[in-house]
Amino acid sequence: MSSYQKNSNLRLPTLNDTKMVLELANRTISKPMGVAENVFVKVGKLYFPADFVVLDFVADPRVP
Numbered sequence: 001m002s003s004y005q006k007n008s009n010l011r012l013p014t015l016n017d018t019k020m021v022l023e024l025a026n027r028t029i030s031k032p033m034g035v036a037e038n039v040f041v042k043v044g045k046l047y048f049p050a051d052f053v054v055l056d057f058v059a060d061p062r063v064p
Contacts, residue, residue: 013039015054022055030055 015034022030036052
């Protein structure tokens, strides 16, 4: 998962619609803005495809 603000900073591809609904750790319900699919993530010298669920929320600086 990533926040919408990070999504704009990372320039991820266009978000695909999703019908997913998430229950977060603080028991709030959140509907994602979308999913960025098949984003290649570099780990060491290797690249892996990953999907990112993007939420629009304000990050709490007290939470690691």
